[in-house]
Amino acid sequence: MQSAPEKSDLNAAGFRAAILDPVREKPATVEGPRGKQAVKRFNVYRNNVTVSLINALADIFPAVMRITGETLFRDMAREFVRAHPPVSPLLFLYGHDFPAFIEHFEHARRMPYLADVARVERAWLTAYHAADLEPLDPQALAKIAPEDLEGAMFKPHPATGLIRSPYAAFDIFDANRNRETIGRIDVTRPQDVLVTRPGMDVTVTGLPQGHGAFFASLIAGDCLGDAAEAGARASSAFDINEAIGGMFATGAFLSVTTEQT
Amino acid sequence: MTPTSLNHGASAARPPAAGTFRFAAHTARIPALAGVGFKHTHLDAILADPDPVGFVEVHAENYMGDGGFPHRALERVRQDFPLSLHGVCMSIGGPQPLSEDHLARFKALVDRYEPALVSEHLAWSTHDEVFMNDLLPLPYTEETLNHVCSHIDRMQDVIGRQMLLENPSTYVVFENSTLNETDFIREIVRRTGCGLLLDVNNVFVSATNHGFSPMSYLMDYPMEHVGEIHLAGHAVQEDDEGEPLLIDSHDAPVADSVWDLYSIVIRQSGPIPTLVEWDSDLPDWPILRAEAAAADRILDEAAHSFLMGKSHAVGA
Amino acid sequence: MTKATKTAFSGAVLAGAVAAAISGAQLVTATDAAAANVKCYGVAMAGQNDCAAGPGTTCQGTSTVDYQGNAWKYVEEGSCASMELPGERMGSLEPLERDMPS
Structure with a gap:
């Protein structure tokens, strides 16, 4: 100063x-x-x-x-x-x-959970002002040959933010932004929160077990096979169908590339 | 509206180079009606109002994000209304060069939304990298005049058109000032060809805070270059001596004394696009609309008397 | 290193997951897909852009005086009492108020 x-x-x-x-x-x-x-x-x-x-x-x-x-x-x-x-x-x-x-x-x-709630809120505003870009069309993935899918890599949408919290960051965020009365919240339950904006509306998603590791891996630039591995390692409940469904539903990604293209 | 078309009064104060602007007036003319500052909470009400306001004004910086709802909302109101693009953070009054990044963002907005009016402030807010989010005052000297003029030159060069400069509301003075504010502003207009945004509330706030007559300020002010007027509410506090210190708070209706000053200005100069600013403690739409309607009544009266006997109003 | 080692997630498994996701996604539009398609996902804050739109730049002063003060006094006025930490006074952790499907 x-x-x-x-x-x-x-x-x-x-x-x-x-x-x-x-x-x-x-x-x-x-x-x-x-x-x-x-x-x-x-x-x-x-x-x-x-x-x-x-x-x-x-x-x-x-x-x-x-x-x-x-x-x-x-x-x-x-x-x-x-x-x-x-x-x-x-x-x-x-x-x-x-x-x-x-x-x-x-x-x-x-x-101690307060900083992660703040991270979700900061990600919300970033998503709110992010560029108006269409998320990845699921058909683009359907066109990739099965043998190339493991190596597919994804570019995150500019609105996308992921907060991986050892606390119940999603429940606390949701209750304090959306609910008039707040019941008791067990803050010790770890939650991963994905912030996206598939259209004009910011969407904040509490991820199922294993999906935080999966999305973190994809956002870091790992290929789909490695990301799926990371998800499965993180939770025995990890379901790849549900995870890939989540990629499309949240609009977290912009484009896909394979090593061949 | 070209500033020269407003040249109905204060002809004695007309500077030598007036009327020779480096930038042609923008073709998208704005009517001499009352407008309002656009807030997203009023979007639906503005669009649905059977008695539409004359124009809307936005703070440019709020639309400098890449996308999302703000641009969607602005695109929508822009379909129906002329736009005034009001910059808040250019820091024209500071000693350091303007941010080229910020200028590029500003130009992108001008190109995209084609505003009828573009304005900024005689104030500063950024030093080094730090942005202070207030319109801070500057001493009026030959040196600061040179800085301000070179910054306005740069801004007009980048956006490719004339901008209007707004007079500030201030709470302090500088012992090293050598020019008064109206002389300072007049010289800026002469050197840069910029137009002026006359904030009548700011005149009243500064006049009260510094103990001068708002009428004498307006007499000295180069009215013929005014392309827009601002009106707003203020708050009353106390200075160190216990006397009134007015805060330019934009959180209340326009004060009666400011309406009186505004009437005098409009009677003298003829109709000028007039914006009611309300930025904090936002009222419901009908209350803000009524403020704009009050300004429209004064503009109507002036237009009427102009048509009835223009030559009497000029007094030249 | 992005190349996957051979795992349970073979090309066929991934292709099946993609096909399943697409057949599900076709039923809903992109915007409400998050709520409708992925039933295990908890979603908050879709469609509330009017509130919490963040700050805007302004050109006015404020009439609220609040630039001083570092007097630390804890005021129990927030909702933090609802956020339970282990070892805090309530002892056992009650179930979530929020209906989070598993």
């Missing part, structure tokens, strides 16, 4: 530093009109920047805020905003670092 002092009449670096640090003095050239004080006046800018960015995080992570309550969320977001201000003017790109920040945030330690 420390920049060399600049020569310009607008000391933007000094202004920025004072905006993001409420303990700092206001910039020396900033004043009130006709000899008036400018403490409260400069604080308007501090407030606008801080509050608008906290509000942006609240808009991206509504389930996280419902879990923590607004007081803790805003305290946590305020610290995050100061440590990680946006580096793009596109606010819908903000907050990719927020889940990792939550993971190490002292006051959220009793909610």
Whole structure:
């Protein structure tokens, strides 16, 4: 955050530093009109920047805020905003670092699942703004000769995100975004969550056992045979028919290639 | 609407090079009616309203994603309404060069949606890579004037057309300012050929905050270059001395005093496309529509008196 | 290394799975396929783009003052009490409220 002092009449670096640090003095050239004080006046800018960015995080992570309550969320977001201000003017790109920040945030330690819920919410917004591309047509796979299917590889759709959680990230996300009343949730049940956007609507899917390993392998660029192996290794309940059905149903992939093509 | 067609008043303030724009006015003319800031929650109501608003305005940055629902919604309203594309984050007022990435994204929107009006702010928000999501103020000096003009030149070059520059609402002043805001803005127009977006609420907010007369500001303001007007609500707080400090909050109806100023402006200049901004604590559609209707009544009166006796209104 | 070793997932098995998926997928459109076709998948948040659309850039200030404060006081106001961790006060873990088919 420390920049060399600049020569310009607008000391933007000094202004920025004072905006993001409420303990700092206001910039020396900033004043009130006709000899008036400018403490409260400069604080308007501090407030606008801080509050608008906290509000942006609240808009991206509504389930996280419902879990923590607004007081803790805003305290946590305020610290995050100061440590990680946006580096793009596109606010819908903000907050990719927020889940990792939550993971190490002292006051959220009793909610160890919180970071993964935040990852699902961040993936939701990425999918919401992703390019309008048709997902892979199942017929493209039907055209591949059976002996080439094992080696088939898939390009993920730009909307696709996978969160593999040791906690019940799907149930917690679903309950806190979609349900008025939340029953008791066993958070210790591991869940893998797939975020896709097959049309205009973002779809968040809680994956059956073994499918997280299967999708992770495909997204990493492994071939279909290896991905199926990974799924079967991860769970004895893994069903390849269901898994390939899931690839099409979720629209997680854009295109397929084989070693021959 | 070409800025020269608005040249009905303040002729004494007309700068030497006025009227010689580097960019022809855009062919997709916008009527001198009231419009509203477009929010997705109002999409269906806007489309279904039997008394449609004159145009809609969007913040450009909200449509800089690759795809998805935002573009679908904007495509839909654009089918039925003229569009004003209002940039919020270009950081024209800062010392560093504009982001070429951001300019390219902005141009892509101009090309895709063919807005009738394009505007940005006399303010800054990005320094180095850090984006502060507020319209921050700048001192008015020869140096900052050079920066602002070169940035507007660059933006107009990239988008290939004229942009309108909006006057800011401010809460502080700079001890090193050497120009007043209206002189600063007039010189920008002279050097760059840009047009102006006059935010009447911003004039009132700054005038109250800094203790000057909003009327004297408007007298000094190069009204003949205004291609759009903004109206919005503000909030009242207190400064260090306990006197009113107005916040440009866009979360309330337009204040009576701002309506009064707006009427004076429109009576003087003739009808100008006017946008009602409402960005926080969004009301239901009928309330926002009523604000736009109130602006339309003032625009209608002005159009009427223009037709009845244009020469009396000019006062030249 | 992307080349598969010979496994239970032979070309014939995979081709059969593809054929089964296609015959199932033909019955539904792409958008509602996730809900209708894959019965074991839990799906949330399809078709709710009006809410939680994320932040937008704005050009206004805020009248809410909230730029200070690091006074840490824990306020029990969130839904986190519903999220059970082992060893927490409720002891045994109750079944899920959510109807998750297996």
